[in-house]
Amino acid sequence: MAAAVLLLSLVALASGLELVSKFHSPQVTNNFALSAGEGLLYLAAVNRIYQLNWELRPELEDVTGPVPDSPLCHAPQLRETTCDFPRTSTPNYNKILLPDPEQGLLLTCGSIFQGLCELRALRNITLRAVPFPVDNAVPSMLNVAANHPNASTVGLLLRGPSGDTKLLVGATYTGYSSQFFPWNQSIADHRFENSPEISIRALNLTASEKLFTFDISPSDDNIFKVKQSFKARHRLGFVRAFQQGPFAYLAMNVEPAPAGKENRPSSVLARICLKSEPRTEPRKLTESYIQLGLRCEGPGGVLYGRLLSVFAESENIFGIFEGKNEAALCMFPLRSVAQEIRGARRGCFESQDAGEVTVLDSVVQGTGPSCERRNAKVKLQEEQLDCGAAHLQHPLAITRPLPAVPIYKEKGLTSVAVANVSGYMVVFLGNVSGHLIKINLDADMKIINKSMQYLEIASGQPVHHVMEFDPMDPTYLFVMTSHQMTRVKVAECAKYRSCTECLAAADAYCGWCTLEGRCSLQKECQGSEDSAFWMSPNVGQENMCPAMNSIPNKIDISSSTQRIILQITGKLPILYQMNVSCDYGNNIITPAVIDPDQDSGQLLHCSFLPRDQFPSFPPNQDYVTVSMALSVGGNSIIQHKFIIYDCNRTQNMHPKNACTSCVKSRWPCSWCVSQHRCVSSASQCDTIAQNSTESCPRITATSLTPTPTGVTKDYTLSLLNTNITEGPKLECDFGTEQTFPAKWLNSSAVVCSNVLLYTSERTQSFPINLQLSDHKGLYLDNPSMLSVEVYNCASQTPDCSSCLGRADLGHHCSWSESSMSCRLNSEILSISYPYTCPAPDIRKIDPASGPLLGGTLVTIQGRNLGSRFSDINGRVKIGEIECTPIQEKYIVSEEIVCMTGESPKLLTDWVSVDVNGGGRSKEKYSFQVPEVDYLSPDFGPWAGGTRVTISGTNLNIGRDVRVLFNKTQECRDLVRTQSTIQCTVPPMKFLPETKVHICVQFEKKSCVKEELFFKYQENPVIKSMDPRSSPLSGGRIITVTGERFDMVQSIMMGIEKKKK
Known part of the structure; x- marks a missing residue:
C-alpha cells in the first residue's frame, strides 16, 4: 500500500568492468568452448550449435534437434537393433563441447540417442571431421553422455606423451533405479552395462574403430562404475573436470539417497594420475583414483554443502557452495589436497585400520573392501604416494573432508572464475540475476572492500557455472547466461585519472x-x-x-x-x-x-x-x-x-583593513606604514616594514550612543599605533557621499566634527572609517567594523507602547497624544511622567484551542501589548489559567507568545493581558481533550511510504502534534482536521514482522491512546517483467509480476536510460 517506483534499466554500467560484445541465443544455452588458435568460440544450446568469432559475431549455425528418440531405445545408429517403445520428438541438450585443435575436430555430445557424440570439423561445425559411428560399433561406444536434460556430464581431453588423445568423461547415472529412468514394465535399461559414471575413452581419429572405447584391456580397469546395489545412495552429480599439472580432477556432488537420513549433498574432489613414467603401459583409472570431500563451513557450523561451480588456478581451487539461505565462496590449496592424498595412501599401506581413508567398496572395479597392512620396512615411493600402484588398494576415499572457511557470502551465487594478478587473487562471481561481481583478495585471502565492482550481464538470466578467460588476452572474460554469450573486459583502467x-x-x-x-x-x-x-x-x-x-x-x-x-x-x-x-x-x-x-x-x-x-x-x-x-x-x-x-592586490581587496589583511596574508607580505602600502619585500619600504597585526595603525573599539536622525553630533574615535606628528591627514567616512573632517585630539584619538546623518528607517547603522585625505580610497584599519546607530522615532512605531519601549534601546522617543505619533523628546513641548499608554488591544489569538495538559504555544497579536517584557511577564492568563510569556519570542507592543498551563477541567474563556488596566481577547480559547479511535490501514512494508489515517475527535487542537512509530520514528507529511490525522509511515529497518506501537502526542505530552499499533511486513518484490524491450516510440503495455503488491497504494513506473 506504499507508493512504488519501478526503474527499468536499459543498459547496465559498472565501475571497472565493461561488457564489450554479446550474442543472444533464442534457445536455452548449455555449454561454450574456446579455440584460441582458430579465434573461434563454440556455443551449444538446446537443439542448436553456433560457431562465433572472437567478437561473438555468428559465422555458422547447425541444428542438432529435436529428433525422434526414446531413453528406452538404443541409438538408431546401431545396426541390427530394434525398439519396442515409441520414439517421440525429443530436444537435444548439449552435454559435452570440447575443441581438439591438434586433431582439427570439435567434440559434441548430446542427450539424445543415449548420449551419442559427434566429431565435427573445427573450422566448420556443419561438417563432420570423420564418420561416426563405425559399422561395428557397440552400445558402450555411443553411450557417452547422460541422456537426460537434468543429468550432469563433464568431459576433459587428455593428451598422452605419445600424442594419443583420450577423453575423460563423468556422467550421472540415468538407468534403472535412478530418478531419471522412465518407469516401464519390461525394465529396458541400456545404461548400466554401457555407461559407467566415470570413464576414460579413446579419441584418436587415426583409429576410428576404437573411438570412445575404454581403450585398455581389460576395459573395466579404465572405468569407474558404482555397483547396482549402491546406485541409489551413491548418486554422483558432476560439476566440472579439469587438469592441473600431471593430474586430472573431477569436481562433483554425492547426492543423498531419496529416503535416507542424510538430506544434504556432500562435495567431492576426485583425482586421477596422468603420469605414465616410468611405466610403459597406460595407467589404469581406478588404480590412481582417490577422492576427498570439500567442506565449506561458516561460523556457528553453518554448512554450505552443494558445490555449484569450481575454478582452479595454479595453486588453489575455488568453489561456490550452496547453503540453506545463501551461497559461499571457499578456497582449497592444491598443496593441501596433495598432502591429504599422500597421507591417505601412506596410511592405507601401513595400517589395516586407517581411520582417515577407506577403499571404495561401492565401485565395481576395486581391490577389496579395506586397507591392508604391508611390510613396515617398505616405504612407498613418491610416485606411488601420488598415483597409487597396481599392488596397492584402490580406488580410495578420504573420510575426513578438507575444511575451508567462506571468503565471501551472498544469495544466488552460481559461478566463479579466478585470476592471479599483481599479487592479488581477482575473483569473478556470477549470480542468478545475471550480474557479474568482481572482488580482489589480498595474500591472506581477505577481501579488499573498496575493490568490489558489479556489472549487469543479462538481467534475470542466471550466469552459467563455467566462465573462461580469453586464452589470448586474459583481461577478457567469457560469461554465459541462459540466453546470452558475453565477452567482458575485466578492467577499465583509463577511468582512473591520477x-x-x-x-x-x-x-x-x-x-x-x-x-x-x-x-x-x-x-x-x-x-x-x-x-x-x-x-x-x-x-x-x-x-x-x-x-x-x-x-x-x-x-x-x-x-x-x-x-x-x-x-x-x-x-x-x-x-x-x-x-x-x-x-x-x-x-x-x-x-x-x-x-x-x-x-x-x-x-x-x-x-x-x-x-x-x-x-x-x-x-x-x-x-x-x-x-x-x-x-x-x-x-x-x-x-x-x-x-x-600580488601583495598590492591583497591591500586592494580589503581596503578598510588593508594592514591587517596584508600581514595576515598567506603570502610573505609586509606593511609599509609610511607609504600606507602592502609590499612583498622590506626593501620596497623607506622605513621599517611591519609584519604583525599588533603594529597596524587602526581604530579601536569605541562605544557610541545612538543618534537621532537629522541631529548634528561629534564622534570621538580612539586609535592605536598612530602618531599625531607623523600621522596622515584624515577625514571621516560614514559610507555616504559626504565626508566629515577629522581633527587630532592627541596621538590616540581623533574627533569627527559636525556629523549630520539622516535615516527614514526605524534604525540604521552607518559604518565609520578614517580615510587618508590626500589618498582617497586608503583607510586606517577598522578591525572592529565600528559604526554608529541613527534612529527615527516616527518610523515603524505605530502605538504608544512600542514608542515608549524604544527607551530600552537608548532612543529618546515619546508618544504624542496630539499627533498620535512617536516623536523625539525634544520635539514635544510638554511631557508628563510617568506617561501611561492605553490598555492592550488583543486582535488575534492562535491557536484557539489546546489540550488540558497545557504546553500549547499561543500567539497573541494586537497593539499596546506592553513596552517591555517586564510589563507583561506573569500578566497573561486564559480565564484563571496562567499562560507563561516567552521572552525571546516577545515583540514589543505587537506580539506575545506564551505557553499554556494545565487546566483541571474542560474550559473555554478569554485571553487577558493585565497591563495599563488590562485587555481581553475578542475570541475565547478552549481547553479540550483529543481522542483517537483507530488507524487505517494498520499494515505496510518495511520501506515505509504507506499513507495512514488516524480517526478520532478534537485532533486539530494545539500547535505541536507528533505521531511516533516504535517511540523513535516520526510519521512524515502530517495533515490534520478535527476528525483525522493523515501522515506517511517512516521506514523501519531490520525489524521482524511484528506490530509496533503508535503514539499520538500533543505538545510533547503523554500518548493519547496506548492501544494503537501498526504491523510492518516484508517489502513487495518484483519477480518478472514482460516484455523487456520496446520501440523508441513507446506504446508497449508492460506486465510486472511479483509478491505482496496488496500493500502498494499507488504505482509509478519509469524507464531509466543509462549511457554506456
Whole structure:
C-alpha cells in the first residue's frame, strides 16, 4: 500500500568492468568452448550449435534437434537393433563441447540417442571431421553422455606423451533405479552395462574403430562404475573436470539417497594420475583414483554443502557452495589436497585400520573392501604416494573432508572464475540475476572492500557455472547466461585519472604507467617489466606516486624569477638523457635541464614563464595559479601548480583593513606604514616594514550612543599605533557621499566634527572609517567594523507602547497624544511622567484551542501589548489559567507568545493581558481533550511510504502534534482536521514482522491512546517483467509480476536510460 517506483534499466554500467560484445541465443544455452588458435568460440544450446568469432559475431549455425528418440531405445545408429517403445520428438541438450585443435575436430555430445557424440570439423561445425559411428560399433561406444536434460556430464581431453588423445568423461547415472529412468514394465535399461559414471575413452581419429572405447584391456580397469546395489545412495552429480599439472580432477556432488537420513549433498574432489613414467603401459583409472570431500563451513557450523561451480588456478581451487539461505565462496590449496592424498595412501599401506581413508567398496572395479597392512620396512615411493600402484588398494576415499572457511557470502551465487594478478587473487562471481561481481583478495585471502565492482550481464538470466578467460588476452572474460554469450573486459583502467586514484582503487589489473602518465593494464605500458615504469596496485603503493616540488613554489609578481628548480619524488625511471620538458600550456614549452652529477638524476631546471605571459588575476583574488606539466617524450607524466601572488592586490581587496589583511596574508607580505602600502619585500619600504597585526595603525573599539536622525553630533574615535606628528591627514567616512573632517585630539584619538546623518528607517547603522585625505580610497584599519546607530522615532512605531519601549534601546522617543505619533523628546513641548499608554488591544489569538495538559504555544497579536517584557511577564492568563510569556519570542507592543498551563477541567474563556488596566481577547480559547479511535490501514512494508489515517475527535487542537512509530520514528507529511490525522509511515529497518506501537502526542505530552499499533511486513518484490524491450516510440503495455503488491497504494513506473 506504499507508493512504488519501478526503474527499468536499459543498459547496465559498472565501475571497472565493461561488457564489450554479446550474442543472444533464442534457445536455452548449455555449454561454450574456446579455440584460441582458430579465434573461434563454440556455443551449444538446446537443439542448436553456433560457431562465433572472437567478437561473438555468428559465422555458422547447425541444428542438432529435436529428433525422434526414446531413453528406452538404443541409438538408431546401431545396426541390427530394434525398439519396442515409441520414439517421440525429443530436444537435444548439449552435454559435452570440447575443441581438439591438434586433431582439427570439435567434440559434441548430446542427450539424445543415449548420449551419442559427434566429431565435427573445427573450422566448420556443419561438417563432420570423420564418420561416426563405425559399422561395428557397440552400445558402450555411443553411450557417452547422460541422456537426460537434468543429468550432469563433464568431459576433459587428455593428451598422452605419445600424442594419443583420450577423453575423460563423468556422467550421472540415468538407468534403472535412478530418478531419471522412465518407469516401464519390461525394465529396458541400456545404461548400466554401457555407461559407467566415470570413464576414460579413446579419441584418436587415426583409429576410428576404437573411438570412445575404454581403450585398455581389460576395459573395466579404465572405468569407474558404482555397483547396482549402491546406485541409489551413491548418486554422483558432476560439476566440472579439469587438469592441473600431471593430474586430472573431477569436481562433483554425492547426492543423498531419496529416503535416507542424510538430506544434504556432500562435495567431492576426485583425482586421477596422468603420469605414465616410468611405466610403459597406460595407467589404469581406478588404480590412481582417490577422492576427498570439500567442506565449506561458516561460523556457528553453518554448512554450505552443494558445490555449484569450481575454478582452479595454479595453486588453489575455488568453489561456490550452496547453503540453506545463501551461497559461499571457499578456497582449497592444491598443496593441501596433495598432502591429504599422500597421507591417505601412506596410511592405507601401513595400517589395516586407517581411520582417515577407506577403499571404495561401492565401485565395481576395486581391490577389496579395506586397507591392508604391508611390510613396515617398505616405504612407498613418491610416485606411488601420488598415483597409487597396481599392488596397492584402490580406488580410495578420504573420510575426513578438507575444511575451508567462506571468503565471501551472498544469495544466488552460481559461478566463479579466478585470476592471479599483481599479487592479488581477482575473483569473478556470477549470480542468478545475471550480474557479474568482481572482488580482489589480498595474500591472506581477505577481501579488499573498496575493490568490489558489479556489472549487469543479462538481467534475470542466471550466469552459467563455467566462465573462461580469453586464452589470448586474459583481461577478457567469457560469461554465459541462459540466453546470452558475453565477452567482458575485466578492467577499465583509463577511468582512473591520477596515479593516487589508480593505485588506491586496488584493482589488481590496473597500475600506473609512469612515463605515459596514465592508469593502464600492464601489457599496455611500455617497459612495464620494470616497476619504475609500471607501478602495481599493492597496498600503500599510492604513497610512491610520482610527484614534484618546485623552488620557489610561490612567486611574487614583482620578482624577476627566471628559472625554477624541480625536485622529483616517488617511483620513476632515471630521467637523465631523456627528452624532458616543462609544458605551461598554450604551446609554451621549455626544455628541462637535468644535472648529470645528481646520483638520482631527478633534479631538474626549467625556465619560468616570461612576465608578459603571466595569466590574468581573477577578480577579487590576490593570486593566480599556473599549471605546469613535466613531459617525457611528449607525454605529461606529472602535473604541478605554481602560485603567483600580488601583495598590492591583497591591500586592494580589503581596503578598510588593508594592514591587517596584508600581514595576515598567506603570502610573505609586509606593511609599509609610511607609504600606507602592502609590499612583498622590506626593501620596497623607506622605513621599517611591519609584519604583525599588533603594529597596524587602526581604530579601536569605541562605544557610541545612538543618534537621532537629522541631529548634528561629534564622534570621538580612539586609535592605536598612530602618531599625531607623523600621522596622515584624515577625514571621516560614514559610507555616504559626504565626508566629515577629522581633527587630532592627541596621538590616540581623533574627533569627527559636525556629523549630520539622516535615516527614514526605524534604525540604521552607518559604518565609520578614517580615510587618508590626500589618498582617497586608503583607510586606517577598522578591525572592529565600528559604526554608529541613527534612529527615527516616527518610523515603524505605530502605538504608544512600542514608542515608549524604544527607551530600552537608548532612543529618546515619546508618544504624542496630539499627533498620535512617536516623536523625539525634544520635539514635544510638554511631557508628563510617568506617561501611561492605553490598555492592550488583543486582535488575534492562535491557536484557539489546546489540550488540558497545557504546553500549547499561543500567539497573541494586537497593539499596546506592553513596552517591555517586564510589563507583561506573569500578566497573561486564559480565564484563571496562567499562560507563561516567552521572552525571546516577545515583540514589543505587537506580539506575545506564551505557553499554556494545565487546566483541571474542560474550559473555554478569554485571553487577558493585565497591563495599563488590562485587555481581553475578542475570541475565547478552549481547553479540550483529543481522542483517537483507530488507524487505517494498520499494515505496510518495511520501506515505509504507506499513507495512514488516524480517526478520532478534537485532533486539530494545539500547535505541536507528533505521531511516533516504535517511540523513535516520526510519521512524515502530517495533515490534520478535527476528525483525522493523515501522515506517511517512516521506514523501519531490520525489524521482524511484528506490530509496533503508535503514539499520538500533543505538545510533547503523554500518548493519547496506548492501544494503537501498526504491523510492518516484508517489502513487495518484483519477480518478472514482460516484455523487456520496446520501440523508441513507446506504446508497449508492460506486465510486472511479483509478491505482496496488496500493500502498494499507488504505482509509478519509469524507464531509466543509462549511457554506456
